[in-house]
Ligand code: TXA
């Protein structure tokens with residue numbers, strides 16, 4: 001396994017227009033300059049991501065982010081004031097400084113101000129934003145360590161090692177819509193609906209928060225976040241023994257591995273992708289997870305959003 005690269009090397013590669021995997025507090029990103037089409041195309045190609053699926057632009061601070069928006073930016077500004085730097089991605093009307101390649105021809109752009117100190121230092125030194133989708137092959141599990149990136153891309157991508165990601169689950173993507181008096185959550189994530197409602201309350205705004213499926217979101221795709229072996233969700237109040245009996249009958253020649261959920265959603269999010277990768281190393285294995293009640297709200301919403309998309313099927317027994 002190749003070694004990760006150092007900060008100065010990452011900086012010079014990015015300046016040259018190369019693609020480098022960078023750490024963020026959520027998951028690692030596959031980053032490149034936003035002003036070079038060749039670089040952007042390389043990101044799509046490495047990830048095998050279809051060109052119709054837009055990229056998130058990572059900025060150093062609010063001032064830089066707002067440079068790329070048009071129209072009324074008062075609500076984006078307030079959201080960044082409150083949540084940035086942090087795991088919130090904001091979708092808003094773009095201006096002509098953002099190329100159509102980044103947004104897949106859409107009139108909006110997704111902007112995020114990440115919190116990881118190494119990536120902040122990179123963005124500060126570059127004095128320019130970085131486009132970065134999660135650093136995994138399209139449709140597969142996101143990476144939460146430099147090792148995950150190196151192994152997913154068979155060492156083809158240089159990685160700046162920033163340790164294990166603190167949050168472990170992707171950012172929450174929001175689309176504030178002042179006209180409709182809504183903040184739409186396009187992808188649930190680390191920032192919860194309740195936190196957004198708290199923001200509205202504190203700022204005394206006449207808005208409500210609503211989940212919305214966006215066709216460009218992973219929700220619009222049939223598969224996403226897939227581990228290397230099938231994952232089954234079992235909805236039941238029965239004991240684990242009964243789940244194992246059911247699955248052994250259905251898949252007699254497979255070994256069964258259980259994905260564990262911690263009672264803390266934060267701990268679960270932090271370990272989820274590493275656990276999925278670790279348990280799916282062996283081809284003859286299947287993974288299962290027990291769906292329990294009381295895991296619909298808060299950060300659990302994001303966790304189950306990913307698990308539902310990662311799963312091959314769900315059974316109720
Ligand atoms: O935590 C994160 O958000 C990580 C780290 C690296 O920042 N990034 C990440 O990127 O999860 P990605 O590309 O794997 O997921 C971003 C999602 C994609 O599903 C994409 O379709 C959506 O954001 N997206 C990007 N631009 C959009 C836009 N203008 N409107 C709606 N959705 C957009």
Ligand code: MG
Pocket residue numbers: 133134142
């Ligand atoms: Mg992704």
